Amino acid sequence: MAAIAAAGMPSVAAAQNFVLRPEPVMTTLGGVRQELLGFNGSWPGPELRAGQGDNLRVRVENGLQDGVLVHWHGLRLPNRMDGVNVLTQDVIPPGSNHDYRFPLPDSGTFWYHSHYLSYDQVSRGLFGPLIIDEQQPPDVDNDITVQLFDMLTDESGVYDEDTGAEQFVAAGRIGNVMTAVVSRETVQLGDRVRLRLINPSIDRVYDLRINGIEGTIVALDGMPLEQPRPFEDIILAPGQRCDVIGDVSDEIAFADDDTGQTIGRIAAHGQRQHRTTAIPALPPNPMPQPKGREVRARLLMQGGAGGAKHGGFGTWALNDVSGLPREPLLNVRRGTTARISLYNATAFDHVMHLHGHHFWEISKNGEPGDYRDGTLVRAGAARDILCVLDNPGNWMFHCHMLSHQADGMATWLRVG
Ligand code: C2O
Numbered sequence: 203m204a205a206i207a208a209a210g211m212p213s214v215a216a217a218q219n220f221v222l223r224p225e226p227v228m229t230t231l232g233g234v235r236q237e238l239l240g241f242n243g244s245w246p247g248p249e250l251r252a253g254q255g256d257n258l259r260v261r262v263e264n265g266l267q268d269g270v271l272v273h274w275h276g277l278r279l280p281n282r283m284d285g286v287n288v289l290t291q292d293v294i295p296p297g298s299n300h301d302y303r304f305p306l307p308d309s310g311t312f313w314y315h316s317h318y319l320s321y322d323q324v325s326r327g328l329f330g331p332l333i334i335d336e337q338q339p340p341d342v343d344n345d346i347t348v349q350l351f352d353m354l355t356d357e358s359g360v361y362d363e364d365t366g367a368e369q370f371v372a373a374g375r376i377g378n379v380m381t382a383v384v385s386r387e388t389v390q391l392g393d394r395v396r397l398r399l400i401n402p403s404i405d406r407v408y409d410l411r412i413n414g415i416e417g418t419i420v421a422l423d424g425m426p427l428e429q430p431r432p433f434e435d436i437i438l439a440p441g442q443r444c445d446v447i448g449d450v451s452d453e454i455a456f457a458d459d460d461t462g463q464t465i466g467r468i469a470a471h472g473q474r475q476h477r478t479t480a481i482p483a484l485p486p487n488p489m490p491q492p493k494g495r496e497v498r499a500r501l502l503m504q505g506g507a508g509g510a511k512h513g514g515f516g517t518w519a520l521n522d523v524s525g526l527p528r529e530p531l532l533n534v535r536r537g538t539t540a541r542i543s544l545y546n547a548t549a550f551d552h553v554m555h556l557h558g559h560h561f562w563e564i565s566k567n568g569e570p571g572d573y574r575d576g577t578l579v580r581a582g583a584a585r586d587i588l589c590v591l592d593n594p595g596n597w598m599f600h601c602h603m604l605s606h607q608a609d610g611m612a613t614w615l616r617v618g
């Protein structure tokens with residue numbers, strides 16, 4: 203039995219200097235008061251907001267009983283700020299601080315989350331939105347962040363502590379409580395709104411239907427589309443984002459078409475004149491251009507069959523290795539253009555996320571399509587991606603179904 207929960211969003215901080223304190227937080231989810239994890243006393247973490255071109259500084263003060271790391275999902279940042287155990291930094295011990303600071307070259311909808319035992323820490327709430335405003339933001343009446351999150355609870359409705367093997371195989375740990383954490387609970391009929399949809403759920407792919415708004419998709423994974431695109435349903439895999447701009451015609455409702463459930467709502471009151479102007483495209487972010495000889499790699503996604511092994515790595519593998527391999531998938535000079543062919547040889551969907559870069563999804567006719575940081579490859583399907591590897595360092599490349607990542611579906615690239 204699934205419940206619909208509504209959760210208010212913590213207030214927005216407007217500086218470039220932030221302190222994030224991961225800690226246990228009491229909150230109500232699925233109608234049940236319970237202890238989860240959050241930042242600065244809020245569940246999930248507060249929305250961090252800065253401007254394109256700013257420098258962001260965040261001090262992380264670990265208030266957990268366990269280690270933690272914070273990863274800035276989708277940002278092109280210096281490698282040592284990426285927040286990844288082994289590849290970029292040590293785990294921040296309980297009671298210790300760590301300072302992250304980096305420039306923000308791109309505007310858009312991003313998010314931050316724990317990258318340590320993330321299938322556990324993210325599933326309890328260690329995540330939050332990171333919004334980078336354009337230098338000239340589009341003209342909208344409301345800019346609303348919507349985090350679509352699901353959580354697995356036990357019979358009493360509290361977070362299910364069971365981490366049995368069955369949660370790492372198949373489609374992973376799919377929650378029974380779905381919630382839309384919205385930064386604003388009411389709008390006016392006729393308002394032009396920007397919805398920043400984020401999927402921080404650890405394993406669930408949403409097939410999202412949005413009622414009450416007539417609009418278009420303007421960005422995917424933080425990156426503006428050249429042409430705003432009409433939509434019916436929006437497929438949002440773990441870690442992915444989608445920005446929609448549209449005009450409010452009714453109460454806004456977010457429904458999951460797979461389960462038929464309404465996940466959340468934004469009430470619409472009053473009445474204002476509908477705008478007659480077209481929905482604007484967002485200004486582009488600076489993008490590297492592919493050049494020179496393409497380096498090629500293949501990545502075979504394997505495993506997940508029938509339960510298999512458990513209690514550690516072993517369920518999932520990439521190119522026959524389960525867990526982070528000793529050698530990177532690619533070891534290239536800075537500026538190299540790489541084409542990676544992804545083959546999903548499993549019976550489940552996977553969403554491959556690359557750190558520190560975006561890449562083009564290559565369409566069936568061989569053309570570069572959407573520019574993203576996570577690509578959903580359905581069971582049995584294949585897809586090429588094209589990436590200009592212009593950011594030096596060791597970059598993780600993993601399935602963002604965090605149960606799959608935890609059970610082996612991860613590799614990395616080295617850019618020299
Ligand atoms: Cu959203 Cu490797 O992370």
Ligand code: CU
Pocket residue numbers: 551552553601602603606607611
């Ligand atoms: Cu996966």
